[in-house]
Amino acid sequence: MAGLNLLPWREKAREAKKKEFFNVLGATLLGAVGLVVLGHFYMQSALGYQQERNQMLETEIAALDAQIKQIEALDKTRQALLDRMKVIENLQSTRPAVVHLFDDMVNALPKGMYLVNLQQRGTLVQLEGKAESYARVSSYMNQLDASPWLSSSNLNIISTNAAKDDGLALRDFKLDVTQLLTQADPSKPPETQKKPEGGS
Numbered sequence: 001m002a003g004l005n006l007l008p009w010r011e012k013a014r015e016a017k018k019k020e021f022f023n024v025l026g027a028t029l030l031g032a033v034g035l036v037v038l039g040h041f042y043m044q045s046a047l048g049y050q051q052e053r054n055q056m057l058e059t060e061i062a063a064l065d066a067q068i069k070q071i072e073a074l075d076k077t078r079q080a081l082l083d084r085m086k087v088i089e090n091l092q093s094t095r096p097a098v099v100h101l102f103d104d105m106v107n108a109l110p111k112g113m114y115l116v117n118l119q120q121r122g123t124l125v126q127l128e129g130k131a132e133s134y135a136r137v138s139s140y141m142n143q144l145d146a147s148p149w150l151s152s153s154n155l156n157i158i159s160t161n162a163a164k165d166d167g168l169a170l171r172d173f174k175l176d177v178t179q180l181l182t183q184a185d186p187s188k189p190p191e192t193q194k195k196p197e198g199g200s
Contacts (some may be wrong), residue, residue: 101125113129126174128174129173130171137173141175150179150180153178153185
């Protein structure tokens with residue numbers, strides 16, 4: 001037994017362990033590389049899927065934005081049409097008021113007086129004229145207040161001119177009256193108007 005040489009066997013055992021070590025190391029490296037490659041492909045796939053979803057969402061958002069713009073345009077068109085309809089309705093409702101304004105002013109005018117000027121600002125009508133007496137002006141104002149299309153007559157100025165050749169002196173007057181765009185309720189009594197003082 002003393003002459004048995006174990007060096008070759010130990011050398012072979014060492015070589016076998018070294019070879020096994022490198023095999024295990026290579027397999028581990030290959031496994032690690034494989035895992036890295038698989039992880040890379042997985043991340044690329046997930047990234048691509050997320051990009052597709054983002055692109056789809058952007059497309060849907062763009063379509064919704066276009067629909068919102070169309071709805072806003074339709075709303076503007078609708079509002080414009082409603083505004084036009086309102087203007088037309090106002091014109092339709094006030095059309096009779098203009099006719100009744102001139103009709104009532106002429107019909108209410110008593111004998112012995114006449115108008116020389118008429119101006120209108122909104123619903124306020126300003127009248128200027130001449131009358132033979134204060135009573136005729138007062139009667140005219142009462143007639144205007146009795147109209148269902150006029151109200152709130154108000155005398156501003158009345159003055160006496162020099163007598164004419166026939167001895168009759170005319171009174172210049174200015175008064176305001178409010179035009180009603182819709183007919184007043186006939187069941188309500190007309191407003192009473194003070195008669196101007198000091199006339200006959």
